[in-house]
Amino acid sequence: MALIEARDVEIGFGGPPILSGVNVDIEAGEIFAILGGSGCGKSTLLRHLIGLQAPQAGTIRVQGEDPAVARQDAPPFGVMFQSGALFGSLTLTQNVALPLEEWSTLDADSIATVAAARLALVGLDGFENHLPAEISGGMKKRAGIARALALEPDILFLDEPSAGLDPVTSVELDELLLKLNANLGVTIVLVTHELDSLFKIAKRCVMLDRDAAGAIASGDPRALRDDSTDHRVHRFFNRQSSGAAPA
Template sequence: MDDNDAHIVVKNLSIAYDDFLIQKDLNFCVKHGDIFIIMGGSGCGKSTLLKCMIGLKSPAQGDVLYDGLAFWASDENAQKQVKQQFGTLFQSGALWSSMTLVENIGLALKQYTNLNESQVRDVAAYKLMLVGLAGFEDYYPGELSGGMKKRAGLARAMALDPQILFFDEPSAGLDPISARLLDELILELRDSLGTTVVVVTHELASIFAIGNNSVFLDSVTRTQLATGHPVELRDHCPDRIVRNFLTRGKAYE
């Protein structure tokens, strides 16, 4: 695919903590409307790559392009405008425990829009309805199950109608049924809103249920071993490590 046609392009990217190299020479494209999976074994740098993509950690070299704009080569104002296109769901949900769900979702709306209090509540309630939490507007995070907290975190990530949603291990800590329901919700939102989705996960069920594009990071070589549709990589990737990971073969037992 031509880089000019991509929503996101990771180009010649290397990430490190001081002198410790995490990943090097990463090159892949995310198309508009993709559900793109960042996958690999534990400790390979999946979440660190996500932090680099959303502007929380600068790369050692290379850049991330959004619709052709080089994020890390841009000034602070340009970066801020790009980041307003993002919605992020962290592993814990990252909800404020002292605020109700509608207050949590309303934070960004109050900061970045001119909506009044009534309008903020209406929009926040609508976002909760989209994720199946209508009627829970005035509940606190501590009153919710793990799956409901994830959905509430997703509602907050969607508050400003982002063009791109980033998920860091969305199924972590969920039982299989809750994880499947969250996967179905991600698909529904992508299809209804046309949002591009980037997901960090090692869960095979989620990888195959929602992913249509992916990159595989390796902790030994500290670079990507493959990129493409997860099913194609499982069935036809020439790299044995990738195939073993996607079939849970001996390399990852």
């Protein structure tokens, strides 16, 4: 059984489904990407995988459990939202410390130490006592990752982690994710548009399409780029406009 399983998932908001017949199997220790053009439902699928929304039909299982049920105890996975979703009234340290205070047995000093180390890990050392409103968008994303890592999750869900980051920070973030995956065995599921980052870190992916209202391809992103005969996949990976003739 895969670590994360989606079977015949149909997603919608009352009207016609925006995604249907989606099947995803993500194995433990994988770095898996959800791809697709804007508005195809990537982030929506992610929200379903983490149990924030329930599918209209089909089943989703994370570590064999319904994610909405699994989240009611100590969160089994960390999530970084697109804009960081930091709590505005708390400093960065307090944001990262919050899940530790709630779910770990560490004392206050140890929590502060771990929170500071998480922030240093994502390059935010020096900004421990800043409020989210005082830092840039890229820094908020990194702080969001630090918070997602707080409880040493086995699975990390990241919504567009590299978008809006400068190239150096983006490469550093890719390297960090690779290290977390290789050394801590963290399974990483990310939504991304950034092809460079995708080819560097993702081992497998699923590609969604708005017109098809579902998945149109899955597999190794490099293989899809080089071998796919589907013109939509080809256009995506080769950055071609929809008016361009298929190669």
